[in-house]
Amino acid sequence: METKSNDYYTTERKNLRHLAYWTGAWGLTVAIAAFGPKFLWDFNSSISILAISISTTIGAGMILMNRKYANGLDEMHRKIFMEAKALALGVGVVGGLSYSMLDAANVIPFHAEIGHLVMLIGVTYFIAYIVGSIRYK
Amino acid sequence: MKNRIKVLRAERNMTQEELAIEVQVSRQTINAIEKGKFDPSLPLAFKISRLFELAIEDIFQLD
Numbered sequence: 001m002e003t004k005s006n007d008y009y010t011t012e013r014k015n016l017r018h019l020a021y022w023t024g025a026w027g028l029t030v031a032i033a034a035f036g037p038k039f040l041w042d043f044n045s046s047i048s049i050l051a052i053s054i055s056t057t058i059g060a061g062m063i064l065m066n067r068k069y070a071n072g073l074d075e076m077h078r079k080i081f082m083e084a085k086a087l088a089l090g091v092g093v094v095g096g097l098s099y100s101m102l103d104a105a106n107v108i109p110f111h112a113e114i115g116h117l118v119m120l121i122g123v124t125y126f127i128a129y130i131v132g133s134i135r136y137k
Numbered sequence: 138m139k140n141r142i143k144v145l146r147a148e149r150n151m152t153q154e155e156l157a158i159e160v161q162v163s164r165q166t167i168n169a170i171e172k173g174k175f176d177p178s179l180p181l182a183f184k185i186s187r188l189f190e191l192a193i194e195d196i197f198q199l200d
Contacts, residue, residue: 006158074162076175136169 008074015069022062029055076136084128092121140197143171145189160184 032040033051041047070081096117103112146156155173157164160181168176177185177197186193 006154006163008157008161008163012163070181073179073180074166076166076169077163079175083161136165 011072012077013098015065015072019062019065019069020064022058026055026058026062029058080129080132080136083132084125087128088125091124092117095120138176138197138199139173140170142167142185142196145167145191145196156185156188159188 001113033048033055036051037043059119062092070078070085073081099108099112099117142156146153153167157167160167161184162181166175166177169179174192183191186196189195189196
């Protein structure tokens with residue numbers, strides 16, 4: 001049989017690379033929008049609105065790239081990806097609301113930060129993806 | 138679902154990677170299908186059956 005390359009891997013790696021670029025760009029614009037008012041432009045509202053708009057636009061691009069990445073996966077990897085995303089979303093919603101209620105009821109001695117929720121979602125997704133990958137090995 | 142993919146591959150001296158290339162999925166997916174850990178979709182089952190020139194039911198059987 002002649003040696004052929006697997007176009008699936010080529011597409012998957014290209015999409016993953018683009019997703020990494022979009023995610024990195026989004027993270028950078030979020031950091032600029034979050035810390036810029038204090039450290040870069042002294043709470044100038046116009047610049048803050050511009051920075052937040054850019055961050056939101058790039059975030060929308062990242063979401064669309066996420067969808068493109070999922071659609072480019074083969075069916076088993078798409079299943080693992082979607083299951084991990086579903087778990088991360090569920091844990092994010094339930095965990096986020098519980099965390100918020102703990103804060104509102106003054107049960108926790110600090111403010112519930114959105115960053116903690118993002119970390120929880122990220123860690124849940126990562127663990128769910130690893131477990132899913134091992135399950136189908 | 139059981140399947141005869143591993144046997145059919147061996148008869149044709151075909152590796153998992155070569156089969157994966159032919160049906161445009163990853164090698165891990167072929168491995169999971171062979172081990173019965175993942176059931177392929179109907180389009181993928183058709184691609185595999187067409188490649189081996191057999192009917193789907195000659196390759197895949199319900200447990």
